[in-house]
Amino acid sequence: MAFDLHFTKGQGTGNDFVLFADPDGSHPLSPAQIAAVCDRRFGIGADGLIRAVRSDALPEGAAALAEDPDAVWFMDYWNADGTPSEMCGNGARVFTRFLLDQGLAELPAGDTLSIGTRAGVRDVQSNRTGFQVDLGRWRLAGGEPLVRAKNLPVARPGLGISVGNPHVVVALADDAELDAADLGYIPQLDPAPEGGANIEFVVPADPLVHDGVGRFRMRVHERGSGETQSCGTGAAAAALAVRHWAGAGAPNQWRVEVPGGVLGVRMFPTEDGEHVALSGPAELVFDGVLSLG
Numbered sequence: 001m002a003f004d005l006h007f008t009k010g011q012g013t014g015n016d017f018v019l020f021a022d023p024d025g026s027h028p029l030s031p032a033q034i035a036a037v038c039d040r041r042f043g044i045g046a047d048g049l050i051r052a053v054r055s056d057a058l059p060e061g062a063a064a065l066a067e068d069p070d071a072v073w074f075m076d077y078w079n080a081d082g083t084p085s086e087m088c089g090n091g092a093r094v095f096t097r098f099l100l101d102q103g104l105a106e107l108p109a110g111d112t113l114s115i116g117t118r119a120g121v122r123d124v125q126s127n128r129t130g131f132q133v134d135l136g137r138w139r140l141a142g143g144e145p146l147v148r149a150k151n152l153p154v155a156r157p158g159l160g161i162s163v164g165n166p167h168v169v170v171a172l173a174d175d176a177e178l179d180a181a182d183l184g185y186i187p188q189l190d191p192a193p194e195g196g197a198n199i200e201f202v203v204p205a206d207p208l209v210h211d212g213v214g215r216f217r218m219r220v221h222e223r224g225s226g227e228t229q230s231c232g233t234g235a236a237a238a239a240l241a242v243r244h245w246a247g248a249g250a251p252n253q254w255r256v257e258v259p260g261g262v263l264g265v266r267m268f269p270t271e272d273g274e275h276v277a278l279s280g281p282a283e284l285v286f287d288g289v290l291s292l293g
C-alpha cells in the first residue's frame with residue numbers, strides 16, 4: 001500500500017539522517033524501504049533513518065519506559081543499508097532537535113531529555129554547541145583484530161570498544177596515512193567480529209594535549225553506511241582508545257576532528273561507573289514528502 005512519508009532531513013557534523021514521526025508505531029519501514037529512502041541517487045539520501053515512536057508503542061520501548069518512565073520517545077535508528085543499530089550518537093542529537101522542532105518534546109535550558117534507544121535510555125541536554133548526549137558506560141570489547149584498509153601500507157591492530165554499539169579503533173602513523181586510506185572499500189578485520197563493527201582511523205595530534213584537552217583527527221567506515229563525514233559513537237570510542245593508549249595522566253576532555261566538523265567527548269565518573277558523553281551541533285535541513293510504494 002502506498003504511503004506518503006512526511007520526513008525531515010537533518011545532520012550533525014555532516015552525518016545525515018532522514019527523520020519522521022510515527023507516534024503510534026503504525027508505519028515501520030522494511031529494510032528495503034529504508035535502503036531506498038537512504039539511497040543518494042534514487043532516494044532522499046542519508047547515512048541513516050530515524051523513526052520517532054512513542055516508547056509505549058514499541059516492544060523495545062517498553063524496556064526503555066521500565067528503565068525510565070520519562071523516556072517517552074524512542075529513537076528507532078536504522079543504517080543506510082536497512083540494518084538496525086543499537087545507538088547513534090550524532091543521530092541522538094538530531095533526533096532531539098527534531099522532537100523539539102515538531103513540538104513533540106520540550107527541553108528547557110538546564111533540563112535533561114531522556115530518549116529510548118536499543119542500547120537503553122540516553123540523557124540529552126542542550127549546550128552552547130548544540131546538545132550533549134550521555135552515551136552511558138563503555139567497555140573494552142576484548143580482542144585486537146588486525147585492520148586492513150585499501151591504500152594502507154600495513155595491517156595494524158585495532159582496539160575493540162563498545163559504547164552501546166561496536167567499534168574498532170586503529171591508530172595510523174600520520175595524516176598522510178589517514179588521508180591515503182581508501183574507505184570506499186570496507187576495511188577488513190581479522191578476526192571479523194560477529195555482527196560487524198564501525199571502524200575508526202585516528203591520528204593523535206602532536207602534542208596530544210593542548211590546554212588540558214586531548215585532540216586527534218578521525219575518519220570512519222560505519223557499519224551499514226560506509227564512510228561517513230562523522231560518527232558520534234565512533235568519536236567517543238576513538239577518544240576512549242586514544243586515552244587508553246596515552247596511559248596515565250591522559251585527559252578526560254577531547255576534541256575530535258572529523259571530516260564534517262568537530263565533536264566534543266568527555267569522560268566522567270558516575271555511581272555506576274565511568275560514562276562517556278558526546279557534544280556537537282544538530283541541524284534540520286529541509287522537510288519533504290516521499291511516496292513510498
Ligand SMILES: N[C@H](CCC[C@H](N)C(=O)O)C(=O)O
Binds near residue numbers: 079088198225233
Ligand atoms: N553505523 C552505526 C550506527 C550509527 C552510528 C553513528 N552514525 C553515530 O553517530 O554514532 C552502527 O551500525 O553501529
